[in-house]
Amino acid sequence: MTADDLASISLVLVYSALAVYVLAFIAAVLGLSARSRTAEQADDLALAERPAQAVLNPAASAAASGASSGSAGRGTAVLERLAAPQPTAVARFDRMSTALVAIAFALHVAALVTRGLAAGRVPWGNMYEFALTGTGIIVGVYLAAQFWRDLRFLAAYATGIVAILLGLATVNFYVAVAPLPPALQSAWLVIHVFVATLGTGFFALGGGLSIAQLLQTRHEAGGLPRARFLAALPSSETLELLASRVIIVGFAFWTFTLMAGAIWANAAWGRYWGWDTKEVWTFIIWVVYAGYIHARATRGWRGTRSAWLALVGFSAVLFNFTVVNLLFKGLHSYSGL
Amino acid sequence: MSNPRSDRPADHVDAPVAPAAPVNPRLSPVGWLRFLWRLLTSMRTALVLLLLLALAAVPGSLVPQRSSDPNGVIQYQRDNPDLFTVLDGLGVFSTFSSPWFSAVYLLLFLSLVGCVIPRTKHHVDALRARPPRTPQRLERLVGFTTRTAAGEPERIVDRGRAVLRGLGYRVERYDRGGELSISAERGYLRETGNLVFHVALLGVLLAVGVGGGFIYTGQRVLVQDTAFTNTLASYDSINPGRFFDESKLEPYSLRLDDFTGSYEFDAASRTWKPVDFTASLSTREPGGDWTPAELKVNHPLQIGGTAVYLLGNGYAPEITVRNPAGEAVFSGPVVFRPQDANLFSLGVIKVPDGLDRQLGMIGLFYPDPIAAGNGALASFSPEANDPILTLEVYAGDLGLDTGVPVNVYQLDTDGLEQLVGRSDALKLGLGDTVDLPDGLGTIEFSGLRRYVALDIHHDPTQGWVLLAAVTALGGLLLSLFIPRRRLWIKVRPGADGVTLEYAGLARGEDPALERVVAELADRHAREFEPVGPAPAGSEPAESAPEGSVGPERRIEP
Ligand code: HEM
Numbered sequence: 074m075t076a077d078d079l080a081s082i083s084l085v086l087v088y089s090a091l092a093v094y095v096l097a098f099i100a101a102v103l104g105l106s107a108r109s110r111t112a113e114q115a116d117d118l119a120l121a122e123r124p125a126q127a128v129l130n131p132a133a134s135a136a137a138s139g140a141s142s143g144s145a146g147r148g149t150a151v152l153e154r155l156a157a158p159q160p161t162a163v164a165r166f167d168r169m170s171t172a173l174v175a176i177a178f179a180l181h182v183a184a185l186v187t188r189g190l191a192a193g194r195v196p197w198g199n200m201y202e203f204a205l206t207g208t209g210i211i212v213g214v215y216l217a218a219q220f221w222r223d224l225r226f227l228a229a230y231a232t233g234i235v236a237i238l239l240g241l242a243t244v245n246f247y248v249a250v251a252p253l254p255p256a257l258q259s260a261w262l263v264i265h266v267f268v269a270t271l272g273t274g275f276f277a278l279g280g281g282l283s284i285a286q287l288l289q290t291r292h293e294a295g296g297l298p299r300a301r302f303l304a305a306l307p308s309s310e311t312l313e314l315l316a317s318r319v320i321i322v323g324f325a326f327w328t329f330t331l332m333a334g335a336i337w338a339n340a341a342w343g344r345y346w347g348w349d350t351k352e353v354w355t356f357i358i359w360v361v362y363a364g365y366i367h368a369r370a371t372r373g374w375r376g377t378r379s380a381w382l383a384l385v386g387f388s389a390v391l392f393n394f395t396v397v398n399l400l401f402k403g404l405h406s407y408s409g410l
Numbered sequence: 411m412s413n414p415r416s417d418r419p420a421d422h423v424d425a426p427v428a429p430a431a432p433v434n435p436r437l438s439p440v441g442w443l444r445f446l447w448r449l450l451t452s453m454r455t456a457l458v459l460l461l462l463l464a465l466a467a468v469p470g471s472l473v474p475q476r477s478s479d480p481n482g483v484i485q486y487q488r489d490n491p492d493l494f495t496v497l498d499g500l501g502v503f504s505t506f507s508s509p510w511f512s513a514v515y516l517l518l519f520l521s522l523v524g525c526v527i528p529r530t531k532h533h534v535d536a537l538r539a540r541p542p543r544t545p546q547r548l549e550r551l552v553g554f555t556t557r558t559a560a561g562e563p564e565r566i567v568d569r570g571r572a573v574l575r576g577l578g579y580r581v582e583r584y585d586r587g588g589e590l591s592i593s594a595e596r597g598y599l600r601e602t603g604n605l606v607f608h609v610a611l612l613g614v615l616l617a618v619g620v621g622g623g624f625i626y627t628g629q630r631v632l633v634q635d636t637a638f639t640n641t642l643a644s645y646d647s648i649n650p651g652r653f654f655d656e657s658k659l660e661p662y663s664l665r666l667d668d669f670t671g672s673y674e675f676d677a678a679s680r681t682w683k684p685v686d687f688t689a690s691l692s693t694r695e696p697g698g699d700w701t702p703a704e705l706k707v708n709h710p711l712q713i714g715g716t717a718v719y720l721l722g723n724g725y726a727p728e729i730t731v732r733n734p735a736g737e738a739v740f741s742g743p744v745v746f747r748p749q750d751a752n753l754f755s756l757g758v759i760k761v762p763d764g765l766d767r768q769l770g771m772i773g774l775f776y777p778d779p780i781a782a783g784n785g786a787l788a789s790f791s792p793e794a795n796d797p798i799l800t801l802e803v804y805a806g807d808l809g810l811d812t813g814v815p816v817n818v819y820q821l822d823t824d825g826l827e828q829l830v831g832r833s834d835a836l837k838l839g840l841g842d843t844v845d846l847p848d849g850l851g852t853i854e855f856s857g858l859r860r861y862v863a864l865d866i867h868h869d870p871t872q873g874w875v876l877l878a879a880v881t882a883l884g885g886l887l888l889s890l891f892i893p894r895r896r897l898w899i900k901v902r903p904g905a906d907g908v909t910l911e912y913a914g915l916a917r918g919e920d921p922a923l924e925r926v927v928a929e930l931a932d933r934h935a936r937e938f939e940p941v942g943p944a945p946a947g948s949e950p951a952e953s954a955p956e957g958s959v960g961p962e963r964r965i966e967p
Contacts, residue, residue, distance in 0.1 A: 251678075251683055254683065254684055255685070255687050255706070255707035255708065258708060314919065318921075324890075325890060328883055328886055342719070343627070343710065343865045343867050345875065348470055348477060360464040361460075364460040364461050364464065370424075370453060371457050372423050372425075374457065382461075
């Protein structure tokens with residue numbers, strides 16, 4: 074098989090993965106709406122059976138779930154007590170979306186492998202390949218995280234963001250396989266770029282959890298009456314804790330990325346730090362997330378404010394990957410569009 | 411010890427809420443200083459300064475920087491002269507050495523010093539202290555659980571101490587009344603890591619700031635079969651740091667023996683993509699012999715305390731100019747600067763002496779010439795393949811005698827007389843000789859050499875910066891992933907057996923703590939379980955069959 078054959082197979086696999094991601098996204102959205110319905114029925118039941126408590130003491134259930142520190146959310150806590158009628162729908166859609174994500178991920182990995190074989194090197198040497206690898210890692214981190222905690226309520230977020238990024242990159246930035254320019258021929262390409270994308274995967278997940286946290290905070294304060302699925306999600310406090318754990322791992326990877334990049338720059342360009350555009354943004358992202366970690370330890374900054382910082386951080390990550398790569402001039406601009 | 415986090419700034423989430431200080435409208439000068447210092451070293455100030463630092467770095471990515479892209483700055487000035495004046499006044503073209511950026515990071519590091527010193531003092535004390543006394547009531551602590559056991563209390567408590575020790579806890583025995591207890595603490599490394607991380611950041615700043623004065627970087631173009639010796643005069647340009655000392659240059663030599671660039675044709679973009687650049691050098695350290703060395707992009711050559719980088723390459727046609735009598739008045743390779751990826755190059759030949767008039771020539775060099783329409787040429791590939799050199803010729807005062815340095819790569823044609831223009835340019839293939847106009851003499855394209863552009867750096871800070879950065883990363887990992895927690899085991903003998911109590915206390919976030927307490931209780935109490943109707947006094951052996959208590963659970967350290 075020639076390199077061109079492999080590259081075409083890779084592209085077919087990418088489009089297949091995209092299609093399955095879209096299906097997974099649909100299943101995930103149905104899963105969210107099933108959560109809403111279940112929450113509604115649970116409320117009805119609660120109203121019917123224990124009207125006084127449910128109406129007068131909404132804080133009680135929140136407190137109960139907060140105390141059971143862990144994945145048990147407040148919705149599930151309510152459901153367990155009331156033996157809710159329809160958690161099966163949620164479970165069914167969750168299983169479906171997870172299976173679809175797993176299939177899409179397998180296709181995605183196959184696309185990466187064939188692309189790498191076609192190019193005869195790691196498949197992250199230009200913008201299209203960065204996107205291909207980066208989105209694959211986001212999904213990988215999402216799937217791996219399920220072994221840690223049940224985060225399937227993020228399925229719509231994860232598949233949505235991946236489908237959009239991968240679709241845009243494939244349509245706009247696809248390039249044929251090409252050899253690497255000498256400046257990119259280095260073991261550091263493998264390490265630095267891979268760890269950077271790994272960090273990005275964790276930041277992406279942390280961003281999703283922070284969005285959920287912000288929504289949940291509003292919901293707990295009586296807002297967002299129509300986003301009923303939130304009742305089936307963990308409490309905002311639990312979400313914040315999850316987000317911070319995930320982001321801290323991402324931060325450790327990012328710190329390593331920063332350092333590995335400096336070492337590589339020293340070998341390639343003769344200086345370890347030169348405030349090149351890409352270096353500036355790597356630094357900004359690092360400092361914002363250091364700010365996030367500090368915010369979580371500063372009185373008055375826990376909760377909503379730190380969640381916003383997490384989102385500022387992830388926006389900077391996305392900005393760095395898209396706008397900076399595309400529009401800004403710098404030494405990194407050989408990303409081969 | 412009642413306050414677990416007195417080492418933290420007052421507005422740390424885990425710090426006790428201080429009673430509101432009485433508002434004193436008239437602070438003494440010392441009071442003011444103390445107030446300002448506390449303000450500067452608070453968590454909130456550190457946070458705000460961090461966010462400001464991120465924000466202040468943004469302009470540095472929006473406009474070109476003098477340090478990394480000086481030509482971009484000039485271009486910007488040309489394109490937006492008015493905006494440029496305003497922005498330049500604000501210093502955004504040198505963002506990272508601007509007063510405002512410097513102010514932010516200096517304040518941040520000042521805050522860091524103020525924050526780290528008291529914490530270090532406190533932490534050193536904590537390291538020497540014994541784990542705190544067991545609280546009287548464990549019920550309100552995390553993961554509180556009780557078990558009953560059969561056995562001798564002293565033996566049970568000793569075993570508890572051993573189990574905790576085995577898990578890496580520092581342990582202390584406290585007895586009160588009839589109660590025996592073990593107080594255990596672990597995770598001091600978390601705080602150590604945090605402090606190491608912050609101090610190492612200071613180290614990075616210091617290494618860069620102070621050490622930067624010793625850095626120098628120099629540039630040199632080295633033509634094939636010529637040598638360079640590391641002395642100040644041999645550099646084409648050099649940027650010395652503040653503490654640069656010429657006498658410290660080690661006079662090693664480099665000679666370029668050969669250069670190969672290999673390329674692959676990319677059918678999609680119809681361009682040649684570079685695959686590899688290799689310069690074959692000979693190096694000689696003072697007092698030594700010439701030894702071969704290879705230099706590639708991404709693989710600098712370390713020699714004489716410097717690192718030599720391969721930054722560019724090109725062609726240097728050998729030119730020989732003879733006067734009408736046939737004597738050579740100019741001879742040697744001339745560096746031509748690449749204008750495109752196929753090494754179509756531009757060069758200038760200046761012949762100040764030996765002819766009737768001073769001559770200046772602007773040459774275009776095509777390594778692999780093809781016709782590009784309109785009689786113009788282009789280069790099809792970067793590889794030399796019947797190369798062609800074309801020359802425009804000017805005569806007049808080249809201005810080389812005024813003492814003002816002149817750029818060797820440029821010819822100022824103002825005030826010169828054009829003898830040969832672009833349309834009828836002299837055209838030479840390799841080995842060709844043609845007549846110069848007006849019977850001035852002849853010019854020969856006598857040979858072709860490669861050259862490389864080298865960047866030579868001396869940076870004694872690298873090692874230090876790397877050391878500080880790796881230390882910071884190590885500290886960070888310790889502080890992010892090591893939990894710090896306290897555990898207690900209380901043993902209370904009663905009438906019908908022994909009651910065991912277990913509980914923990916997290917310092918910082920510790921979602922696993924409850925599970926850890928439960929696992930400790932399982933593991934410890936299991937050994938002394940009153941096994942149903944078994945004869946009293948027969949303690950289960952330590953290797954009790956696992957099956958009786960379900961599958962062994964891993965104890966998280
Ligand atoms: C150069 C700027 C700074 C950076 C990049 C930075 C970064 C970080 C990071 C990444 C962490 C989390 C990892 C760890 O616990 O070691 C952290 C924690 C911490 N930093 Fe900083 N820091 C900076 C300055 C400061 C300053 C000025 C203070 C004091 C006011 C401070 C106080 C703390 C404290 C108390 C923690 C522990 C937070 C906790 O309890 O979770 N930092 N810092």
